[in-house]
Structure formats: structure tokens, C-alpha cells
Amino acid sequence: MSRTSGNGTPNHHSAQTRRIPTPGKATVLALGKAFPSQLVPQECLVEGYIRDTKCVDSSIKEKLERLCKTTTVKTRYTVMSKEILDKYPELATEGSPTIKQRLEIANPAVVEMALEASLACIKEWGRPAQDITHIVYVSSSEIRLPGGDLYLASQLGLRTDVSRVMLYFLGCYGGVTGLRVAKDIAENNPGSRVLLTTSETTILGFRPPNKDRPYDLVGAALFGDGAAAVIIGTDPLTGQESPFMELNYAVQQFLPDTHNVIDGRLSEEGINFKLGRDLPQKIEDNIEKFCKKLMAKGDIKEFNDLFWAVHPGGPAILNRLENTLKLRSEKLECSRRALMDYGNVSSNTIFYVMEYMREELKIQGEEWGLALAFGPGITFEGILIRSL
Structure with a gap:
């Protein structure tokens, strides 16, 4: 489903490292990202969205076309697809109670992207996944108990005593909140290595356009899906870790x-x-x-x-x-x-x-x-x- 990005070379930045980390301060040791397989060029979005939602209002189409130009977005990735809408046509039907269907799609998709971003990040880091001591898991796109943090830990093969923190429904500032929380964990637990992962999909907010909900069009023109992961720790190991x-x-x-x-x-x-x-x-x-x-x-x-x-x-x-x-x-x-x-x-x-x-x-x-x-x-x- 997803495509990943991570170069997989543990010492990618060692030649460029110019400054010595401050002892005891949290550092970013590696980064990875992942996306759904479906890439949507912005110039194709309007026709697809109008077709998929069966919208016949030309004024809505014109407004979405204007918004798509002002966002400056050129490409996005999305979990939503023709196959999903064929299986769940009610997602494009105004007023349909569809939270169950949306979560059936979003919950596994969010973890799959988080897994691929985390694997890319761990590969760049260059140390075994079992050396991860903590997970901070950030998402505004899934709802369940247990949360995606447990599914992610299991699928990565982490130790069963890995310490987990979930940060749900923070929206756009969640990634920096995750960095702050991971920083605090790393600096208060010497030797720890914190995997921070974020994963989001717009499935929960997808709906047909309605003039009474103008922000839906802003969301359609602006938001995309994907995941990211970083590893945070203090006092990087010389020759093994490459903080940037x-x-x-x-x-x-x-x-x-x-x-x-x-x-x-x-x-x-x-x-x-x-x-x-x-x-x-x-x-x-x-x-x-x-x-x-x-x-x-x-x-x-x-x-x-x-x-x-x-x-x-x-x-x-x-x-x-x-x-x-x-x-x-x-x-x-x-x-x-x-x-x-x-x-x-x-x-x-x-x-x-x-x-x-x-x-x-x-x-x-x-x-x-x-x-x-x-x-x-x-x-x-x-x-x-x-x-x-």
C-alpha cells in the first residue's frame, strides 16, 4: 500500500557533522517517512473529487478550482481510492452514518504507514529495533483500544517492556508536541532511544461538498496523507549514530x-x-x-x-x-x-x-x-x- 523513504545508511551524516552535541540534550538520530501508493497531482484533484462525490453544482467546482490554485500544493498522497469508494459508496453520500466504515479503513492504514516510516527510520539509524526503549505515537486519524502504538510495537518486534505514549487528536501541532515529549523522555532516561512516529489520513474527514460546510473544500484542496518517524536520544554513540x-x-x-x-x-x-x-x-x-x-x-x-x-x-x-x-x-x-x-x-x-x-x-x-x-x-x- 505504502511507499517509503529512507536511505538505509547508518552513518549518512557522519561526514557532514560539524558540531558536538551538548551532553544530556536530546538529538534527532534518524528520520523516515512513508506514503500511500496513490499520488494525486493537484491539477487532477477537482475532476476526481467532483466525479467521486457526484457533485453537480458548477459553483462548487469553480470554488474548488480556485482553492486548489491558491494552496500552492502540487502533489499529494491519499489512502482514499476508487476501490474504497466502490466498496463503501456511502462515504460519498451526504448524511450517511459512516464512522464504522471510516475506522475500518483508517485504523489499519494509519498503522501500515507508521510501520513503513518506522522501518525506514530504523534502517537509517543502523541499530536493532530492540534497542528502542520508548514509543511516542501521534495520530488524529484512528480511534480504537488498544491504540496503534501497541500494533506498531508488535509489528516492529520491539521488546514487550517498551514504554508507550499515545498523543491523539492534536491536529497540526502534534508532530512538534511529539518532539517535545520525546525530548523530555530521552533527557530524563539516560541511554534511552525514543521512536516518535506520526501517521495521518483524511479518511475520517472525507465527504461530499456542501455549501453549508465551506471548510470541506479547503480540506479537499489542502490536506494529504502520510507518516513520518524519528529516533530521539541523548549522548549519541560515536561511530554508531549520526545526530543531525x-x-x-x-x-x-x-x-x-x-x-x-x-x-x-x-x-x-x-x-x-x-x-x-x-x-x-x-x-x-x-x-x-x-x-x-x-x-x-x-x-x-x-x-x-x-x-x-x-x-x-x-x-x-x-x-x-x-x-x-x-x-x-x-x-x-x-x-x-x-x-x-x-x-x-x-x-x-x-x-x-x-x-x-x-x-x-x-x-x-x-x-x-x-x-x-x-x-x-x-x-x-x-x-x-x-x-x-
């Missing part, structure tokens, strides 16, 4: 009285989202102070002295951040590339940005940077990171 980023300092913050700006509700028909038009403005109004709080820990004064790994929630958010902080255009290039190549893949996307960033840093050489994500709450997650 250090997680130096982490902050989470919510904005009071904004819990309705991004609103997701689970119903018999799946997940319904509402997105406030003031989201980009809320982020713009608060981002500078938040970033300065992180930068103060590294005694950094200038925004353009940093590299930036920002979750690309959409082009409007990236544009606002760039303008507010007066960033040079190339500073958000990795975020824009990830959005273009994969769409917004919720919690995963920050890792796609980080993968592009680690290649860029071999050329640019900035030491300090910020990883940022925003999501329901409105919640800000940020980490001051150091390139190694």
Missing part, C-alpha cells in the same frame, strides 16, 4: 478564548471541521513574542540569523509569518517545498520540512533554528533546535 539536530529548548502555549477558531467534532459521519477566518491573524498577532521566548534561551536577537522549520498549515500562515518577522524569502523555502510536494499532512508535515532542512543546512550552515507548529486551541508549539 539537537532539541535544545521547547515551549507550548495556548491563546486564551480561541478554542473555537479551529473546531473539530466527531460525529456519525466522521470528523467535521470549522476553521475561523481569523486564524492567520491570530498567529500573526502572537508569533513574534512566542519566537522571542524561544530565542532568548540561545541569546539570539535576529530572526534572520535562524533557520526555520515551520509547519505549513497553508500559504496564508507562512506569508503572515514571513511578513511579520521580516524574514528573507528563502527562510521558509523548506516549508513551502513540503507544502507543495505533500500538502498539509497534519502532524507529519514538520518532519518533511525537517528532512529538506537537514539537506539545506549542509550548505547554509546556520547553527540555531526554530521548529514551529500551530493547531487547535489555538496552540503554539515551538522548539529551539541546533544543527549538528
Whole structure:
């Protein structure tokens, strides 16, 4: 079902390592990703979506065409397919109670992608899977007990005493939350190695277009499916592990009285989202102070002295951040590339940005940077990171 990415060479970055990790600080030791097999070019999305949902409203089609152009997305991967809709035609029928069917598709798909991303990550890491001591499992796309963390641990052949943490329904900031939690685990358990995996599919939110739900079209034009995995640990083993980023300092913050700006509700028909038009403005109004709080820990004064790994929630958010902080255009290039190549893949996307960033840093050489994500709450997650 899935296609993976991981180069499988344990010492991939050893020749480029320029800086010594800070003793006791969490580092990123390897990264992998995986996607469903179905690739959807953006120029093909409208015709397919309109056909699959049997929409006959030309105004909806025209609006979706406009949205697809403004998102800047070029390609995405998706679990949804013609075969699934042939088997479950009720998914494209307005008002059908389909949560059972959606979970029958999403639960195994999410774990399959998480497994392939984790295998790619472990291969790059170069150590046995049994050396993993903790799992942090992030998803807003599956619901069951036990959760996907147990299925993943079993399928990877991890030790039965591996410590597991599940982070469910955090949305777009879940990947950076996972990094913060993995950082805390690694730094408080010397010698531990934490597998952080994120996996998302849009199956729970797929539905036919309706003029009363304008955000459905935004989701159709913007979101994609996929998975990512990283291994986090302190004090990397010389000659065995190749860290490329250090997680130096982490902050989470919510904005009071904004819990309705991004609103997701689970119903018999799946997940319904509402997105406030003031989201980009809320982020713009608060981002500078938040970033300065992180930068103060590294005694950094200038925004353009940093590299930036920002979750690309959409082009409007990236544009606002760039303008507010007066960033040079190339500073958000990795975020824009990830959005273009994969769409917004919720919690995963920050890792796609980080993968592009680690290649860029071999050329640019900035030491300090910020990883940022925003999501329901409105919640800000940020980490001051150091390139190694």
C-alpha cells in the first residue's frame, strides 16, 4: 500500500557533522517517512473529487478550482481510492452514518504507514529495533483500544517492556508536541532511544461538498496523507549514530478564548471541521513574542540569523509569518517545498520540512533554528533546535 523513504545508511551524516552535541540534550538520530501508493497531482484533484462525490453544482467546482490554485500544493498522497469508494459508496453520500466504515479503513492504514516510516527510520539509524526503549505515537486519524502504538510495537518486534505514549487528536501541532515529549523522555532516561512516529489520513474527514460546510473544500484542496518517524536520544554513540539536530529548548502555549477558531467534532459521519477566518491573524498577532521566548534561551536577537522549520498549515500562515518577522524569502523555502510536494499532512508535515532542512543546512550552515507548529486551541508549539 505504502511507499517509503529512507536511505538505509547508518552513518549518512557522519561526514557532514560539524558540531558536538551538548551532553544530556536530546538529538534527532534518524528520520523516515512513508506514503500511500496513490499520488494525486493537484491539477487532477477537482475532476476526481467532483466525479467521486457526484457533485453537480458548477459553483462548487469553480470554488474548488480556485482553492486548489491558491494552496500552492502540487502533489499529494491519499489512502482514499476508487476501490474504497466502490466498496463503501456511502462515504460519498451526504448524511450517511459512516464512522464504522471510516475506522475500518483508517485504523489499519494509519498503522501500515507508521510501520513503513518506522522501518525506514530504523534502517537509517543502523541499530536493532530492540534497542528502542520508548514509543511516542501521534495520530488524529484512528480511534480504537488498544491504540496503534501497541500494533506498531508488535509489528516492529520491539521488546514487550517498551514504554508507550499515545498523543491523539492534536491536529497540526502534534508532530512538534511529539518532539517535545520525546525530548523530555530521552533527557530524563539516560541511554534511552525514543521512536516518535506520526501517521495521518483524511479518511475520517472525507465527504461530499456542501455549501453549508465551506471548510470541506479547503480540506479537499489542502490536506494529504502520510507518516513520518524519528529516533530521539541523548549522548549519541560515536561511530554508531549520526545526530543531525539537537532539541535544545521547547515551549507550548495556548491563546486564551480561541478554542473555537479551529473546531473539530466527531460525529456519525466522521470528523467535521470549522476553521475561523481569523486564524492567520491570530498567529500573526502572537508569533513574534512566542519566537522571542524561544530565542532568548540561545541569546539570539535576529530572526534572520535562524533557520526555520515551520509547519505549513497553508500559504496564508507562512506569508503572515514571513511578513511579520521580516524574514528573507528563502527562510521558509523548506516549508513551502513540503507544502507543495505533500500538502498539509497534519502532524507529519514538520518532519518533511525537517528532512529538506537537514539537506539545506549542509550548505547554509546556520547553527540555531526554530521548529514551529500551530493547531487547535489555538496552540503554539515551538522548539529551539541546533544543527549538528
